[in-house]
Amino acid sequence: MTSSLSYRLRAALLAGPLMLAGLVSAHAADIDTGKRIKVAMVPKLVGLSVFKANQQGAETAAKSLNIDFLYTGPVTASAQGQVDVFNSLIARRFNVITTTSNNPTQLAPALKRARKQGIKVVSYDSDVAADARDFFIQNTDxxxxxxxxxxxxxxxxxxxxxxxxxxxxxxxxxxxxxxxxxxxxxxxxxxxxxxxxxxxxxxxxxxxxxxxxxxxxxxxxxxxxxxxxxxxxxxxxxxxxxxxxxxxxxxxxxxxxxxxxxxxxxxxxxxxxxWDEVKEGELVMYVARLAANNAIGPNSTFTAGDLGTFTAKNKVIVFSKPLVFNKDNIDQYQF
Amino acid sequence: MTTLPLPAAGVPEREMSAAAPRRSRREVREITLIVATALTIVTVGLFNHGFMSTQNLRFMLLNSVVLSLVALGQTLVIATRGIDLSVAPVMGLTAVVTGLLAQSSGLPLVGAVGIAIVLGLLLGTLNGLLVARLAIPPIITTLGTYSLYSGLVFVYSNGTQVDSVPRAYATLGNGFVAPFIPVPIAVVVLAVALLLVWFMLNHTRFGRAILAVGNNDAAAYNAGIGVTGVKVRVYALSGLLAAIAGLMFVCYTGSATVTTGTGDHVELQSIAVALIGGTAIAGGRGNVVGTVLGSLFLSVILTALVFIHVPPIWYSAGEGLMILVTVTAGMRQNRGGAN
Amino acid sequence: MADPSNPGRNEVTARRRNAARLPLDGWERSLLVLLVLLVAGLCLSVDGFYPGFAGFLALTENFLPFGLVALGLTTVILTGGIDLSVGATAGLSAIVMAELWSGLHVSIWLAAVVGLLAGGVLGAVNGLIITRLRTEPLIATLATSFIYASIATALAGPSPPAGFPDAFNLIGTGTLIGPIPLQLVLFSVLALLFTLLLQYSTFGRRIVMVGYSSEAARYSGLRIDRIVLSAYVISGVMSAFAGIVLAAYYSAVRPDMGDVLLLSTITIVVLGGVSIFGGEGTIAGVVIAVLLLGFLRQGMLIAGYSDMVTTMLTGAILLGAIAIKNILSGRGTGLAALLTRIRGRRPATTGSAAE
Incomplete structure (x- = not known):
């Protein structure tokens, strides 16, 4: 499965830009979405608009990826609050936990417990300790x-x-x-x-x-x-x-x-x-789905639907180049 | 001045502060705070002239407005020997509700003022009823409603935050009274609130009842004061002032989030400022002028720390030390006066 | 104990006597019934709440640090004081420990002992400010909490230490005698010690007496200052202990890691039946309240309710419980008095002095 995917990816990369669009959308359908999975997104705290932008994108992507999506987090930006939420997600047997951390080290033990029980952990935005997650989606380099x-x-x-x-x-x-x-x-x-x-x-x-x-x-x-x-x-x-x-x-x-x-x-x-927080939320769901499918390796290249092709290097996926807002383009972004 | 018909048996053990004998001591506290503030301004100003600039002075004053408003209500509550921790979420809820309505549907400022008044009175009255009717200790009541009211902020906003407010709001928060009078409107709002609360506490029957209840509520009851009603009204007023502070906050900063108020620990800050101002936590004594001066002093100290290049991690320690020194010194002063 | 019929008391204390006349274990018994019902209900209705005995017990690891702080805070509240610096003390003590370990390469165990001592010193500072400078406990500990937080942030630096030895981390996550979490063992032992200390020792009776009426205590020749000081030292040490357990649980420290402790712990102590004015309350009640609120929170989260709903519910329970307690004991006016009358009891003394 992994090899066939990477074969197609290579094909996509070799193909000219004209063909890319067609192939990419074909690939979106190629992600195995047969089994419905439960994915949670845990922000630093619920109720801040930048995290809600992630949620917005994640919800869209979750629908097409056959994901049971839950957005939940603590009401104050505390590690203790996040750990409580993780523990409850472990007990509820979620397949994937995605999170942006209040604190890289304090969250590690709870997330390691989750991984021990076969739950995939994907961090985004603010990373957790490297051995406590499967992948990290870095906003930008x-x-x-x-x-x-x-x-x-x-x-x-x-x-x-x-x-x-x-x-x-x-x-x-x-x-x-x-x-x-x-x-x-x-x-x-x-x-x-x-x-x-x-x-x-x-x-x-x-x-x-x-x-x-x-x-x-x-x-x-x-x-x-x-x-x-x-x-x-x-x-x-x-x-x-x-x-x-x-x-x-x-x-x-x-x-x-x-x-x-x-x-x-x-x-x-x-x-x-x-960076585009909404699209980043979408990517988080793609990575969650692929991680649950065991369809990406720590160093690999994959396609996330319309978002394009991404490379994981040592479990770190850089989401995008900085997106610079100025007077001329800011009205195109509503989040 | 109205006199309270206290029968001899009902005279509280401690004398009431609003009565004449205390007046001089209260003025001592006010003068001390004014001198301390002035000294800080001049000393720091000698090293950095920017500190004494009209603009900086104005902003130190403006920065203290929101906390002063909350602390005025807190002072009244503390004067009845109570405490109100829920001021923080009441302030946050009002800021978020009025700000979001203004942002999304252009709620006129008058409407926002109305909403603030209703919200503040409602939430405050609930506190008052729990404290006075069910006799739940104030700290427990307001700890409980703290959780409830902060939850309401989430329920209402679902996490949407206020990013900008219409012009009328911004003018209320930042504008001058008139182009040729460089006095910020927000400062006038505070001055009016202070005047009203001061008059109420020191020159009305209700004010004297507040102090009597704080001194000894059983004695106050025996003296024919409607203790329950006094308490309910005091918490309602505290809620009202916190709500107005919330509205002023959103007007001044142009923003509000689910953590407005609670995130900055306005509840603890307002208690600290009231005590700095000379209000006794044991009740029976309330100095609203001192409260506002205390809030201003805090603002000046925190700004001074930046000007004299104290590393930011020590700001909070500076605040703690200042609270400790002022309150302790104040109590020495009081005791000195009593002997 | 002071003679409750001591003349010269005002009505407020008279009211307290009323409350003291209540069978004290009544409150604890009600809490216990509630706890059993809650846990049974959660086990039956919430999928994942009872994943086997070991997993169920492991849930306690998530909230027992609150219990440790509550034991110390109870001591302070029994004297009629309050300690708002528990969170900052926990953070600073844990940072002291971690910095000794990572910066000066002191053994983690020795560092932990120093951390506990640091907690004691911080508590003593609180106690001295309160007894020597005659500063209100509320304001003294509010001020020191700001100061301790600054010191903790300064010591911790931009990247606080993490990754303690595994043997140390067992304090937070290890088990003893089969599936029993080490935290639970520690908490049980300490709860027992506190019960003996506060309810069956001279020291404990003095603590209660100071909180019940410091005047009466003074007349009986007690050295109040020393008793009050020791209460704050105990609170400091227990906060430090909680900080160290949290450090082990997370295998990491942060200067602000104790912030969440304060309000929840006050809630626990009060729900446990300790009077916020001092002089009445038991450790058993506090222990039950720790478990009650802890399991409730974990259960709600596992059932899929958000942190927000859980927080609101905790607030409502606190208000409801104390209101019910007051109604049953005949405090309050209006509704409370009405209910009392309906129950055919003698209505409480008029006025709402029972503040």
């Missing part, structure tokens, strides 16, 4: 995302500008990966841009706003804020506008388009990289 974060502001400021970072919490895994990547890229390509302060908004819109105001008041020379967190970017942009510094201070970072639409239109945010 970290280095590339670091570059995109820098470019979202660097183009619009002086080469020796002072900038600030507004993140979520000091120990947020994915934010720290991005901040490291952006620092590396910054020192290589914009060595004279100086990060004067790093503050945290605790993923809370109000604390992010206060932190943004404080950054700008305490560091009047700052001309850009990079905020690689949904609440933080909104808070930073709102702070800039409240201080009447729109046009003088540019905000970049990453956030879902609905939250930042008004700031992109007003020009406080020139561009912002993210």
């Amino acid at each position: 970290y280095a590339e995302f670091g570059k995109a974060l820098v470019e979202s502001v660097a183009k619009y400021i002086k080469p020796d500008a002072e900038i600030a970072i507004l993140s979520s919490t000091p120990d947020a895994t994915i934010q720290n990966e991005w901040i490291n990547a952006l620092k590396t890229y910054l020192s290589a390509h914009y060595p004279n841009i100086k990060i004067v302060t790093t503050q945290y908004g605790q993923s809370s819109p109000s604390q992010s706003l206060t932190a943004g105001l404080n950054i700008l008041q305490a560091n009047p020379n700052v001309t850009a804020i990079i905020a690689p967190d949904g609440a933080a970017e909104v808070g930073a942009a709102a702070a800039v506008e409240k201080l009447g510094k729109s046009g003088k201070v540019v905000v970049g970072g990453c956030s879902d388009p609905n939250s930042i639409r008004q700031y992109v239109k007003s020009g406080t945010i020139r561009e912002t990289p993210l």
